[in-house]
Structure formats: C-alpha cells, structure tokens
Amino acid sequence: GQQVMQIPQYQHVQEGEDFTTYCNSSTTLSNIQWYKQRPGGHPVFLIQLVKSGEVKKQKRLTFQFGEAKKNSSLHITATQTTDVGTYFCAATGGSYIPTFGRGTSLIVHP
Amino acid sequence: NAGVTQTPKFQVLKTGQSMTLQCAQDMNHNSMYWYRQDPGMGLRLIYYSASEGTTDKGEVPNGYNVSRLNKREFSLRLESAAPSQTSVYFCASSEALGQGKAFFGQGTRLTVV
Numbered sequence: 001g002q003q004v005m006q007i008p009q010y011q012h013v014q015e016g017e018d019f020t021t022y023c024n025s026s027t028t029l030s031n032i033q034w035y036k037q038r039p040g041g042h043p044v045f046l047i048q049l050v051k052s053g054e055v056k057k058q059k060r061l062t063f064q065f066g067e068a069k070k071n072s073s074l075h076i077t078a079t080q081t082t083d084v085g086t087y088f089c090a091a092t093g094g095s096y097i098p099t100f101g102r103g104t105s106l107i108v109h110p
Numbered sequence: 111n112a113g114v115t116q117t118p119k120f121q122v123l124k125t126g127q128s129m130t131l132q133c134a135q136d137m138n139h140n141s142m143y144w145y146r147q148d149p150g151m152g153l154r155l156i157y158y159s160a161s162e163g164t165t166d167k168g169e170v171p172n173g174y175n176v177s178r179l180n181k182r183e184f185s186l187r188l189e190s191a192a193p194s195q196t197s198v199y200f201c202a203s204s205e206a207l208g209q210g211k212a213f214f215g216q217g218t219r220l221t222v223v
Contacts (some may be wrong), residue, residue, distance in 0.1 A: 096208035
C-alpha cells in the first residue's frame with residue numbers, strides 16, 4: 001500500500017527563521033494536500049496540489065509538488081509565533097484514499 | 111452553516127463497554143471519513159464512505175463498525191471498547207473521495223479504562 005514519509009518530526013526555530021517540512025510517497029500521487037493543526041485543535045485545510053512541478057504561495061507559505069508527483073514540501077518564510085502547530089501532508093494515489101503523513105510539529109521560540 | 115459536527119467531545123469508557131460516535135455534515139458532501147489520532151502517529155483512517163450507501167475499511171478498522179445513515183450522517187461504533195482504542199477521533203467530509211478540501215470536526219477525546 002501507499003506509504004507516506006514526512007520529515008522532520010519536530011522543528012524548533014527562533015521567530016523570524018525559515019521552516020520547511022517534506023513529504024515523500026512510495027508511489028506516484030494524484031494529488032497532495034496540506035493541513036495545519038493547532039495544539040488541541042483539529043486539522044484545517046491549507047492547500048491542494050495536483051500538477052507536476054506545481055508551486056503555490058499563500059503569503060509566507062510556499063507549497064511545492066515534485067516533478068515526479070512523489071514528493072512535496074511546505075516552506076514558511078520568517079516564522080511567527082502564530083505559525084506554531086503540526087503540519088500534515090495527505091497524499092492521494094490512484095485509489096483516491098488519502099494517507100496522512102505523521103506530521104511535523106513546529107515550535108517557534110520568541 | 112456548522113460544517114462538521116461531532117458528538118460527544120469527551121468520553122470515558124470502561125473496558126468492554128460500547129458506544130457510538132456521531133458525525134454530521136451540512137455541506138452536502140459525498141465522502142465522509144473517520145480517523146484516529148495518536149501521539150506521533152498522525153491521522154490514521156479507520157473507515158470511509160465514498161458516497162451515500164457505501165462504506166469501506168481504512169488502515170485500522172479492527173474493533174470498529176460504521177454506518178452511513180444518510181448523506182449527512184456517518185457514525186462510528188465501538189462494540190467492546192479496549193484500552194488500545196484510547197485516542198482522539200476525528201470525522202471529516204469532502205465533496206469527493208480524496209479530492210478537494212476536507213473539513214474536520216472538532217474531535218472526540220476517548221479514554222478507555
């Protein structure tokens with residue numbers, strides 16, 4: 001079955017530093033989605049990537065989908081304390097059943 | 111427009127007890143999902159319903175059953191709770207299976223003692 005690896009598991013940064021989380025799949029994907037979960041909260045949708053090599057931006061967040069549609073990344077520029085939370089990728093293959101990565105917990109030190 | 115509503119928010123069960131987690135969405139979505147979340151494990155799919163009238167097993171279905179009561183409602187039942195089922199449970203819905211934005215409920219924190 002589809003396996004999704006997400007790294008790193010944790011990332012400590014000083015406020016203002018950049019942050020990147022990576023998601024890698026063992027199979028070619030139909031799409032990949034990114035979610036953010038605040039401590040004690042529920043996952044909230046950020047974005048969906050569908051096309052090979054796609055790059056999308058949301059303010060300080062940049063999302064990329066690899067050319068082979070097997071990997072993706074989320075990059076945050078100049079982190080703020082409001083960015084604290086766990087970021088999950090959700091990968092969907094040919095079966096259209098989403099598989100979540102284990103998440104990357106971002107801790108921002110003021 | 112409430113989105114996805116889960117009940118209850120918290121529950122403590124004794125080993126062997128049964129309970130049903132309720133989930134309803136008001137967005138006319140076709141697909142609904144039940145996940146469990148354990149520390150360091152991400153979200154693991156228990157069961158899903160691609161459309162009204164269908165349900166399928168996900169990654170971790172053992173010990174659970176589901177019912178897609180109608181297009182709005184998707185319930186999760188624990189017939190005989192075990193301590194290993196202590197977890198946070200999330201219901202989610204999307205317009206189509208695995209495509210587009212998924213909306214999550216607030217979660218149910220279940221403890222089995």
